[in-house]
Amino acid sequence: xxxxxxxxxxxxxxxxxxxxxxxxxxxxxxxxxxxxxxxxxxxxxxxxxxxxxxxxxxxxxxxxxxxxxxxxxxxxxxxxxxxxxxxxxxxxxxxxxxxxxxxxxxxxxxxxxxxxxxxxxxxxxxxxxxxxxxxxxxxxxxxxxxxxxxxxxxxxxxxxxxxxxxxxxxxxxxxxxxxxxxxxxxxxxxxxxxxxxxxxxxxxxxxxxxxxxxxxxxxxxxxxxxxxxxxxxxxxxxxxxxxxxxxxxxxxxxxxxxxxxxxxxxxxxxxxxxxxxxxxxxxxxxxxxxxxxxxxxxxxxxxxxxxxxxxxxxxxxxxxxxxxxxxxxxxxxxxxxxxxxx
Amino acid sequence: xxxxxxxxxxxxxxxxxxxxxxxxxxxxxxxxxxxxxxxxxxxxxxxxxxxxxxxxxxxxxxxxxxxxxxxxxxxxxxxxxxxxxxxxxxxxxxxxxxxxxxxxxxxxxxxxxxxxxxxxxxxxxxxxxxxxxxxxxxxxxxxxxxxxxxxxxxxxxxxxxxxxxxxxxxxxxxxxxxxxxxxxxxxxxxxxxxxxxxxxxxxxxxxxxxxxxxxxxxxxxxxxxxxxxxxxxxxxxxxxxxxxxxxxxxxxxxxxxxxxxxxxxxxxxxxxxxxxxxxxxxxxxxxxxxxxxxxxxxxxxxxxxxxxxxxxxxxxxxxxxxxxxxxxxxxxxxxxxxxxxxxxxxxxxxxxxxxxxxxxxxxxxxxxxxxxxxx
Numbered sequence: 001x002x003x004x005x006x007x008x009x010x011x012x013x014x015x016x017x018x019x020x021x022x023x024x025x026x027x028x029x030x031x032x033x034x035x036x037x038x039x040x041x042x043x044x045x046x047x048x049x050x051x052x053x054x055x056x057x058x059x060x061x062x063x064x065x066x067x068x069x070x071x072x073x074x075x076x077x078x079x080x081x082x083x084x085x086x087x088x089x090x091x092x093x094x095x096x097x098x099x100x101x102x103x104x105x106x107x108x109x110x111x112x113x114x115x116x117x118x119x120x121x122x123x124x125x126x127x128x129x130x131x132x133x134x135x136x137x138x139x140x141x142x143x144x145x146x147x148x149x150x151x152x153x154x155x156x157x158x159x160x161x162x163x164x165x166x167x168x169x170x171x172x173x174x175x176x177x178x179x180x181x182x183x184x185x186x187x188x189x190x191x192x193x194x195x196x197x198x199x200x201x202x203x204x205x206x207x208x209x210x211x212x213x214x215x216x217x218x219x220x221x222x223x224x225x226x227x228x229x230x231x232x233x234x235x236x237x238x239x240x241x242x243x244x245x246x247x248x249x250x251x252x253x254x255x256x257x258x259x260x261x262x263x264x265x266x267x268x269x270x271x272x273x274x275x276x277x278x279x280x281x282x283x284x285x286x287x288x289x290x291x292x293x294x295x296x297x298x299x300x301x302x303x304x305x306x307x308x309x310x311x312x313x314x315x316x317x318x319x320x321x322x323x324x325x326x327x328x329x330x331x332x333x334x335x336x337x338x339x340x341x342x
Numbered sequence: 343x344x345x346x347x348x349x350x351x352x353x354x355x356x357x358x359x360x361x362x363x364x365x366x367x368x369x370x371x372x373x374x375x376x377x378x379x380x381x382x383x384x385x386x387x388x389x390x391x392x393x394x395x396x397x398x399x400x401x402x403x404x405x406x407x408x409x410x411x412x413x414x415x416x417x418x419x420x421x422x423x424x425x426x427x428x429x430x431x432x433x434x435x436x437x438x439x440x441x442x443x444x445x446x447x448x449x450x451x452x453x454x455x456x457x458x459x460x461x462x463x464x465x466x467x468x469x470x471x472x473x474x475x476x477x478x479x480x481x482x483x484x485x486x487x488x489x490x491x492x493x494x495x496x497x498x499x500x501x502x503x504x505x506x507x508x509x510x511x512x513x514x515x516x517x518x519x520x521x522x523x524x525x526x527x528x529x530x531x532x533x534x535x536x537x538x539x540x541x542x543x544x545x546x547x548x549x550x551x552x553x554x555x556x557x558x559x560x561x562x563x564x565x566x567x568x569x570x571x572x573x574x575x576x577x578x579x580x581x582x583x584x585x586x587x588x589x590x591x592x593x594x595x596x597x598x599x600x601x602x603x604x605x606x607x608x609x610x611x612x613x614x615x616x617x618x619x620x621x622x623x624x625x626x627x628x629x630x631x632x633x634x635x636x637x638x639x640x641x642x643x644x645x646x647x648x649x650x651x652x653x654x655x656x657x658x659x660x661x662x663x664x665x666x667x668x669x670x671x672x673x674x675x676x677x678x679x680x681x682x683x684x685x686x687x688x689x690x691x692x693x694x695x696x697x698x699x700x701x702x703x704x705x706x707x708x709x710x711x712x713x714x715x716x717x
Contacts, residue, residue: 048667049667078665079665081668082668084617084620085619087604087623088623088658091537095659109518113520113611114609177517177615179517183517208496208616209615210615210616
């Protein structure tokens with residue numbers, strides 16, 4: 001008997017929670033609508049905003065964009081992180097679109113097929129997805145922007161430096177799945193290494209996961225046992241590999257975000273994405289009434305990609321000079337970085 | 343009859359109280375993060391039940407949980423632990439997707455039932471292998487089912503990136519591991535404009551069937567008997583080994599069906615991020631929790647799946663509304679799981695005490711009746 005009373009109490013509490021919550025929400029919503037309307041962006045990301053890689057690069061870009069546009073009064077953004085289950089992401093994208101955001105970003109090429117279904121249902125909303133060049137224009141969809149990072153460019157530069165710094169001539173790469181900007185980066189890296197030292201051996205291992213940190217660590221160990229003295233890798237699971245590199249005093253090249261803080265003594269340089277280069281023209285277009293149809297690329301030439309040297313790492317001058325020369329070569333077109341697949 | 347109902351309600355009290363406690367703890371964490379727990383939980387409830395579409399999403403999420411959960415009910419009643427739901431879902435989905443893509447021109451009413459059967463077959467094989475290993479070679483099924491998960495993931499990654507990859511993706515640099523889309527005729531009917539599909543109804547009907555199987559048929563009786571006491575069952579002439587295999591085969595079949603339903607009802611193609619959860623959404627594991635929350639009863643698993651589905655959908659909505667880190671969402675789900683599963687211990691203890699008291703009373707009564715009247 002006492003138990004059923006308790007049960008009733010719990011139920012009553014739960015009901016109260018609904019009632020209170022509902023009332024409070026109604027109260028907070030009203031004043032927000034009265035204020036001038038800021039530009040509203042929502043983003044759905046496959047990993048965490050502090051992943052030191054793909055998702056963080058987008059989060060950092062949005063923070064930067066918000067500052068440049070004049071703070072939260074002019075631009076506000078919300079995000080859903082760790083949406084690695086595609087149909088959860090699809091639900092989130094649809095929900096944001098129905099809430100009337102000006103721009104909904106699906107930050108992951110795996111969200112493409114879902115976006116292709118959702119975008120036509122919200123013709124007034126602008127969507128963006130990456131990394132890709134496909135805006136679905138051919139399918140008659142006009143409210144989708146596309147963005148990509150030409151990660152092979154920075155990959156090539158990192159490869160040149162890796163080849164110059166490696167004493168054993170063996171270089172290890174820890175990749176996730178052979179797809180998207182990960183494939184671009186790794187292809188570019190390998191090309192850069194072999195262009196500098198044709199005798200070098202580049203061991204590439206795609207571990208089959210974007211999130212398995214332990215597996216990335218194992219892959220790094222295997223590379224080191226195979227004689228690698230320089231490692232690189234891409235996607236959010238590389239933190240595991242960086243840890244192993246640090247323990248073994250093996251050099252590391254980062255990409256997507258600045259990973260120097262993870263291991264200041266061994267990270268040489270990072271290719272850093274700055275998505276504002278793609279986001280700014282998107283926002284301008286939307287404000288002009290153009291809701292999609294354009295594709296944007298981050299390159300070394302447009303500043304969307306930058307090579308950031310770790311200031312705490314003592315990089316020999318000649319290596320740095322070679323890197324700078326390579327960057328210039330890619331920018332002026334005298335160095336072409338071929339990529340397989342596309 | 344009346345006491346039975348009261349017992350049911352007290353049984354229900356434990357998991358519900360445990361879930362509430364988990365939410366109280368979650369509220370403390372939310373408050374520490376500077377988010378009003380009331381706002382957050384209101385967003386959670388609104389995201390799970392607040393509109394027709396929200397409720398439909400909850401049911402879409404609950405469907406694979408229920409299907410996997412039904413299989414878990416069968417396995418656990420037979421005293422075999424099936425942790426292989428993820429792998430069984432994957433294999434079922436792979437077979438069903440391959441079939442649908444290989445024959446794109448059949449009528450939907452032929453393909454859909456056929457794909458269901460094929461998926462159940464795939465899941466049954468994937469569950470049956472650990473079943474045979476346990477029954478005839480005494481291999482621990484907890485280990486073998488988990489290992490079968492790992493094999494299934496690699497199989498999926500190989501197929502979705504190789505032979506079964508979407509031809510469009512194969513040409514692009516992006517190479518997303520996904521198959522081509524199924525023919526429109528093969529899509530499970532939806533309750534437009536929501537994503538709620540026929541699979542939810544199929545799952546509920548199957549829950550009734552599983553109830554019937556377990557409590558109204560000889561097979562079900564023997565599965566349960568083997569679970570209660572294998573030695574006594576063997577003495578009674580039940581082929582214990584065969585029923586151990588059967589429990590895992592059936593359990594796998596339901597998980598395989600869950601995989602097919604996700605493809606034919608939700609995404610219309612198979613897609614992953616290279617991990618098992620990337621395809622299953624963790625339903626192979628969460629189905630276990632739903633079944634435990636439903637007291638391992640097929641009908642109890644229905645509301646339990648809806649509640650757990652609501653938690654998953656609502657927590658994502660909460661993340662969107664109050665912008666809490668996704669780690670908190672995961673932690674909240676984890677808290678509910680830990681609390682609910684451990685409440686089972688307290689429920690069992692209370693049940694034992696209740697039984698003991700009842701036996702004492704009965705014994706006292708018997709003694710009174712047996713003793714000769716005085717005077």
